[in-house]
Amino acid sequence: MYINENFIKLPQSYLFSTVAAKLKEYRAKHPDADLIRMDIGDVTLPIAPCVVEAMHRAVDDMASAETFHGYGPEQGYPFLREAIATTDYQNRGIDISADDIFISDGAKSDLGNLGNIYSKKSIIGVADPGYPVYVDSSVMDGRGGELLPDGRWSRILYMDCLPENGFKPAVPERGVDVLFLCSPCNPTGTVFTRDELTRWVEYARRNKTLIIYDSAYEAFVQDPEIPRSIYEIEGAKEVAIEVRSFSKTAGFTGLRCGYTVVPKELKGYDREGNEYPLHQLWNRRQSTKFNGASYIIQRGAEALYTPEGREAIKKNIDIYLSNARYIRQAMEKAGFEVFGGENSPYVWVKRRGEEDSWKLFEKILHEAEVSSTPGIGFGECGAGYIRLTGFNSPENTHKAMERVSKIKFDDASEATENFTAFNDVKNIKAIDVLDDLTEKLGL
């Protein structure tokens, strides 16, 4: 048999393994190092008690013939689809119904698998820097073309995200078939405003583009003016699929559950120009290749829609956001250029005059014992940047920022203020919340 040669074309992603190797090397050389991980791309707070209890009950259901659950619906259980439709959409004035929603085992699977329902010849548009799954899964499906010397693929349209455009992709001049958009964005932490998102929806309607809208971080949006769903924009149901996850919102990274909205109004076309509802295609794909997310996990996710669940999500998010805000302020005061970190757990950081992400990574590692993620790993436009995350504990976040603020850089942008004067009040609240949470869980 012949292999899918697209896999050979795809270079290894060295980002996270190289970071891990460099941290390991540092620890080996400095056995007493008190390394603080500010590169964490995973949540750290535990699952809410109401979710844990719901899952315990679901396990017990499995133990007797009357309440046992075998194969569930491939689209997900109605109890969860309805809770999502009501709470995440209808109560916010968005007209999405339970049967537009497909429960998944996480957003990453669906972001990759959606490629099954559009043509192999589709031209893909992505923001650079961006979440690597969009490009890599497109390449695996044969939509990359050739890898160019600059590390980009010949058939993919890259939309540069730079300080000039506030790290937000500009609407391209040409049409593309499928556009990946992410807001709040991983890695830059930026968010689309209502006007910007409206321009994307208009672009998609004009060009018959399918938008795959990754809103894995929607729960981090605090500003009421910032849309949390693309369906807040008029006409979006005819052009957009929305992919969401309980991972970052509710600590489900290890439990695995998310959902994808494919509105019944959304159409694709064959070569003769005939219309087909994508809902039908995705339903067919899921029924064939997916046997549903676990009953136990779906019961756990359902508990997130109770008042206790809502409260638990809010507490987690408040802690991560307060960390991100702290990072943002501390890095700015220490003379860095800082983006994101306001409606997002991610802070995107640069030192003026330093164009090499790895050098900045090394300097902060060696002089502050703080780890970060080199921005270049997320795309060419990430060169010079590092990503810091709000997922560590408030205590560690504070300690890390204090250390980073003491690093000496030989550029003009020195710290603007004495850092010790900066110990802000908001974060005390976050620590209290954390204590409260650990106490409840009996830790």
Ligand SMILES: *Cc1c(COP(=O)(O)O)cnc(C)c1O
């Ligand atoms: C973490 C992440 C996901 C994947 O989430 P899972 O549901 O855990 O698969 C998707 N998109 C972005 C941008 C992410 O950062």
